[in-house]
Amino acid sequence: MHDGASTQAFAPPLLGEPYLLTPGPLTTSAEVKQAMLRDWGSWDADFRAMTVELRRGLLALTGDRRGDYDCVPMQGSGSFCVEAMLGSFVPKDGKVLVLANGAYGLRAAETMRYIGRPYTLIDKGDYLPPRGEEVAAALDADPGITHVLAIHCETSSGILNPVAEIAAVVESKGRKLLIDSMSAFGAIRLDVNEIAFEAMVSSANKCIEGVPGFGFVIARKDALKAAEGNSHSLSLDVHAQWATMEKTGQWRYTPPTHVVAAFLQALRMHTAEGGVAGRGARYIRNRDVMVAGMRELGFETLLSDTWLSPIIVTFFCPADPNFVFSRFYEQMKQKGFIIYPGKLTVVESFRVGCIGRMDEHVMRKVVEAARQSLAEMKVASAAPPADAIAERAKLAA
Structure with a gap:
């Protein structure tokens, strides 16, 4: 402790x-629960300030000192955010190598099938992580692969995957890495100065110890700009959400105001515990x-x-x-x-x-x-x- x-x-x-x-x-803590007892106006300046605090606080956990990345909160559960990331950052003519060793990697592959984007799969089963040499071989064999999706912690088995090893290979092969850090971000280091990634997603109700209701995408700003027009979905368009927040400070559609208030309290407690x-x-x-x-x-x-x-x-x-x-x-x-x-x-x-x-x-x-x-x-x-x-x-x- x-x-x-x-x-x-x-x-x-x-x-x-x-x-x-x-x-x-x-x-969750009593303090996090207590934070949900007040109502907030979603367009009000006070709530817009809360959104700014949320985005800055999460970016601070990534070690981004150059300002290359930005944070985009998205309504919905973690799976909503994974689909938003895949549909927004993978162009319609792109192809994803999905690294699976459990249910959540396989769900990402199923998401790719649903949204109609090309993908290929390395499925390691329940016991073992995908390794760098396997990723390298797959990328060498298929020049059409533009992105690699890695699960940071596969919670169906509890495997902590070697994301740094995978990231190094993906970067060396000139491809782009997407990370599902749903259950790891906030407790396991994911520093942009050490691990090169295009975008990652996590959720309010995981290691920050908030409550369910939104997730967030942390992505390179150049990737956010390039994502315009990619999305298959109106509500899951990360670029559109980002552009609206940058212009107005507001969420595009009704935000989970009480959940945001609870998350800010959780984030302050996270900082007090030592980050x-x-x-x-x-x-x-x-x-x-x-x-x-x-x-x-x-x-x-x-x-x-x-x-x-x-x-x-x-x-x-x-x-x-x-x-x-x-x-x-x-x-x-x-x-x-x-x-x-x-x-x-x-x-x-x-x-x-x-x-x-x-x-x-x-x-x-x-x-x-x-x-x-x-x-x-x-x-x-x-x-x-x-x-x-x-x-x-x-x-x-």
């Missing part, structure tokens, strides 16, 4: 709410304490430590016939913790998030709740099925 964080900051959620051990929406480094350090500690405790209970992580992210961790479901995930979920919920179902294609699993307004003391309580739940279900062993381990070994080889 950062030295400036107070005990009160990690008080239990209000009104007996359970902790959300998910990759967002997540547990990206401070937030990331707390999440790493959350992960390390929780993973160590779950392993002591006999659970096994899907991934090796090399690829474990501090965002969310996937565990194999136990082989014990008394273990039923739906019952385990309810037992954990009764004890104050909402966990996340698995999203893997090969084996049964579940996920435990490390992000949100909680610290290592809460994670120890998570482990104790899991221990009690196993006992109540009469699960003798939390060890996974042997065939799941064998499948992992085979795919990871």
Whole structure:
């Protein structure tokens, strides 16, 4: 925990709410909730000033000292923003190499299919990240590829992908990188001076610890200018949103005013905690304490430590016939913790998030709740099925 964080900051959620051990929406602070209790006029000067503060605050997290980038908030969920990025920055005659190792990379490929833009796919399955040499080979084999899409943290498995490695290859091949940093931005460093990207997207309800309602695109200004006329969608046109904000200071269509107010409070708390480094350090500690405790209970992580992210961790479901995930979920919920179902294609699993307004003391309580739940279900062993381990070994080889 950062030295400036107070005990009160990690008080239990209000009104007996359970902790959300998910990759967002997540547990928010009382201060963030409080910020939503006032109404704001979407055209009013006070709200326009809030939009300016929001954009500047997010840009500050990227290390952009030359003013090459700008921030464009967009209404909707994270998937809205991914589609907005793909539809706005990839020209109609462009082609995207989608790097997938889970549900969100595959969703990006599906988005490309929906919007009718050419793409090709590297699908690594559930266990492994795409690597630089694979990207280089794909780009050499297909000169028509103009853009590469990388997922920063693939939350269906919890893999933290090697974005810096991928970015270096994409730049060396003269192509443009788009990053889905939905679940990582704000806790894992993404500095424009170290990683060259055309545009990236994230969301209010992830590592900044706001609430759902908008996402944001951070992109090169020259890319924003070049995006005019690319979009397949009226409401998801990033260039049009940017041009309107630059001219009037307003969102094109009704903004989520209460969500913006909450996000600004979350952003101030993020700064007070030590920014990206401070937030990331707390999440790493959350992960390390929780993973160590779950392993002591006999659970096994899907991934090796090399690829474990501090965002969310996937565990194999136990082989014990008394273990039923739906019952385990309810037992954990009764004890104050909402966990996340698995999203893997090969084996049964579940996920435990490390992000949100909680610290290592809460994670120890998570482990104790899991221990009690196993006992109540009469699960003798939390060890996974042997065939799941064998499948992992085979795919990871």
